[in-house]
Amino acid sequence: MRLTKQDCIDMDQRDPLAACRDRFTLPQDEVYLDGNSLGAMPAHLPARMQQAIAGEWGTGLIRSWNDAGWIDLPQRVAAKVAALIGASADEVMVGDSTSVNLFKALSAALRLNPGRKVILTEEGNFPTDLYIAQGVAELFGAEIRYVPSDASAVADALDDSVAVLMLTHVNYRSGRVYDMAGITRQAQAAGALCIWDLAHSAGALHVELNACSADFAVGCGYKYLNGGPGAPAFVYVARRHQELVRQPLSGWHGHAQPFAFVKDYQPAPGINRMQCGTPPLLSMLALDSALDVFDGVDMAQLRTKSQDLCDLFIRLVDERLGEYGFGIGSPRERELRGSQVALTHPEGYAIVQALIARGITGDFRMPDILRFGFAPLYVRHIDVYHTVDVLAQIMASGEWNQEKFLTRKAVT
Ligand SMILES: Cc1ncc(COP(=O)(O)O)c(C=O)c1O
Numbered sequence: 001m002r003l004t005k006q007d008c009i010d011m012d013q014r015d016p017l018a019a020c021r022d023r024f025t026l027p028q029d030e031v032y033l034d035g036n037s038l039g040a041m042p043a044h045l046p047a048r049m050q051q052a053i054a055g056e057w058g059t060g061l062i063r064s065w066n067d068a069g070w071i072d073l074p075q076r077v078a079a080k081v082a083a084l085i086g087a088s089a090d091e092v093m094v095g096d097s098t099s100v101n102l103f104k105a106l107s108a109a110l111r112l113n114p115g116r117k118v119i120l121t122e123e124g125n126f127p128t129d130l131y132i133a134q135g136v137a138e139l140f141g142a143e144i145r146y147v148p149s150d151a152s153a154v155a156d157a158l159d160d161s162v163a164v165l166m167l168t169h170v171n172y173r174s175g176r177v178y179d180m181a182g183i184t185r186q187a188q189a190a191g192a193l194c195i196w197d198l199a200h201s202a203g204a205l206h207v208e209l210n211a212c213s214a215d216f217a218v219g220c221g222y223k224y225l226n227g228g229p230g231a232p233a234f235v236y237v238a239r240r241h242q243e244l245v246r247q248p249l250s251g252w253h254g255h256a257q258p259f260a261f262v263k264d265y266q267p268a269p270g271i272n273r274m275q276c277g278t279p280p281l282l283s284m285l286a287l288d289s290a291l292d293v294f295d296g297v298d299m300a301q302l303r304t305k306s307q308d309l310c311d312l313f314i315r316l317v318d319e320r321l322g323e324y325g326f327g328i329g330s331p332r333e334r335e336l337r338g339s340q341v342a343l344t345h346p347e348g349y350a351i352v353q354a355l356i357a358r359g360i361t362g363d364f365r366m367p368d369i370l371r372f373g374f375a376p377l378y379v380r381h382i383d384v385y386h387t388v389d390v391l392a393q394i395m396a397s398g399e400w401n402q403e404k405f406l407t408r409k410a411v412t
């Protein structure tokens with residue numbers, strides 16, 4: 001039997017996380033399926049930022065480093081992130097971008113594994129991961145080995161030359177999720193260290209870094225963590241590695257005594273050595289406050305809802321869009337998929353633009369992927385229904401086939 005609109009309304013009524021949507025401000029009538037690229041704005045954030053700007057900065061000025069606790073804000077934010085990714089507070093540092101944190105983590109991992117010169121990664125990894133690896137390889141005289149985005153190809157390529165395996169947990173295009181525990185075990189058994197990019201996992205999946213015995217991880221603050229555009233990112237270093245870790249961005253905030261103003265660099269104890277320069281305080285305050293939307297949220301329940309939304313989307317696409325030439329570009333098994341679904345279609349770009357014009361925001365990834373992210377804290381089952389319904393209308397009417405939808409914009 002085909003699912004109905006009423007079925008989806010009933011699903012929302014049974015959803016234990018339904019009330020979390022009120023923690024966000026979303027434009028009226030917008031269906032937002034791009035929280036995997038830029039998370040929605042937590043409703044309490046404008047007031048918090050007003051206070052931070054006018055009060056802490058405007059009035060408190062430099063005194064706020066002490067009086068408002070700016071100096072150890074990164075550690076407080078790190079503790080909140082750590083709770084979402086199965087890590088201890090003293091294993092996470094928040095700051096810089098994901099790209100910069102990857103640079104630090106990759107450099108540190110190569111130094112921990114001297115004698116080995118290969119960075120193993122997948123050719124379908126997110127471009128910044130590949131570009132950073134290329135930069136690090138050049139600096140360290142390392143070599144990059146690319147394999148297809150497939151767990152068995154990764155396993156086959158793990159030999160005694162591999163220093164570091166660098167993978168993105170949830171693929172940005174297909175949403176395929178790797179078995180973090182199993183692959184980490186295989187990498188470590190082969191003598192390699194593992195770096196996981198959690199850009200599309202943190203805040204949407206039930207990540208358990210410590211339980212997986214992970215070595216390093218990085219991730220974004222502006223996607224499912226909802227910290228706002230360009231929010232600080234994070235880096236995780238397992239406690240057992242921390243005292244040996246050396247990262248080359250040896251800025252003063254990562255120094256053992258930043259305010260001693262001594263000539264020579266000495267790394268701070270523990271995770272603090274992963275810091276570099278002055279953090280972007282306003283963005284850090286925004287991320288700190290944004291993370292409060294996770295208060296009381298059970299991550300296993302969050303993961304279940306995300307899987308339910310994705311399953312619902314695939315089922316509705318199967319039931320209603322069969323005649324329009326779409327493919328499913330994501331795994332159909334819910335355990336193998338993150339919190340997003342890719343459809344494929346040769347006219348994908350224009351179809352996404354037509355959807356956006358109708359108030360449903362997804363995005364497009366080359367060459368033919370329509371990408372829909374289902375952020376479980378604020379996306380409803382009825383939004384999924386509405387999206388497929390409007391997609392069917394756009395395809396039936398040929399509405400997508402207009403000049404204004406075919407012209408490419410700078411950011412897709
Ligand atoms: C897997 C992955 N890593 C990293 C990034 C971004 O890194 P940065 O915040 O440095 O731009 C993204 C998205 O932009 C991503 O999808």
Ligand SMILES: Nc1c(O)cccc1C(=O)C[C@H](N)C(=O)O
Nearest residue numbers: 036037038126172173199365411
């Ligand atoms: N970081 C982004 C940006 O600066 C502009 C536009 C989009 C993004 C994204 O986050 C894209 C995203 N990582 C992706 O998976 O495609």
